[in-house]
Amino acid sequence: MFNRVYVYNETSKTTQNNVAFNIHPYNKGKLTMLEISIRTRAKYDSLFIKGFGIQPTNREVFVDTKIKEIQQAENTSNTVLLLKPKNNTIYDEEETFELTFLFIIASLGSFYSAAAGAYTLLFGSSKLLPWGLTQKYMCCLNLRKNFEIEMATHYVSKAGIPFADNPCELPKGATIEDRVLILESVLRKYYLDTDFFAELNYIVQQNQKYKKKFNIK
16 A cells, blocks of 8 residues: 655656555465556646636645566465556646636636725725725724714704614704704715615606696596
């Protein structure tokens, strides 16, 4: 049973490779000749590693063996084991795949997702998470403070602070309508894409004009 093999490559460096599980039984009392040849197989952990030109790290060596038994003399009980290299060639096998259109689209999508995720983490998302790591901890602290002051000027009113003050305990003179207007303004500017609602409002107005023009009830 072979456990490991040393391979000399073209750069005169020796690399140790583990050999795949192998067992070669033989009969006693005979001359057994094992012709061996070395075969290496390289696999990629994922298709993206191959697509980006990274060398595979999952490499395994196989020992291909051809067993020949030669009958010895009848009065001889010794067992002779002869190892003979089949040739001096090492066969390299490397996993391949076709660079298809779907693989290109998937690679671009993965790259875009990774880039978008990194950008959101560092700089935030204007509609979901306005502040990223750079604004919170690393830089732009003065700009953030000025922005907070501007936010307080526009959105802190007699109706209270949105999402912070209890709407059931409004100050004297404040109405729930004032609170709703502030919430709509904050959501429209920083969190929600309201273009669809604007288009929906335009369609409703056009329908009302059409009904009024043709006197449709």
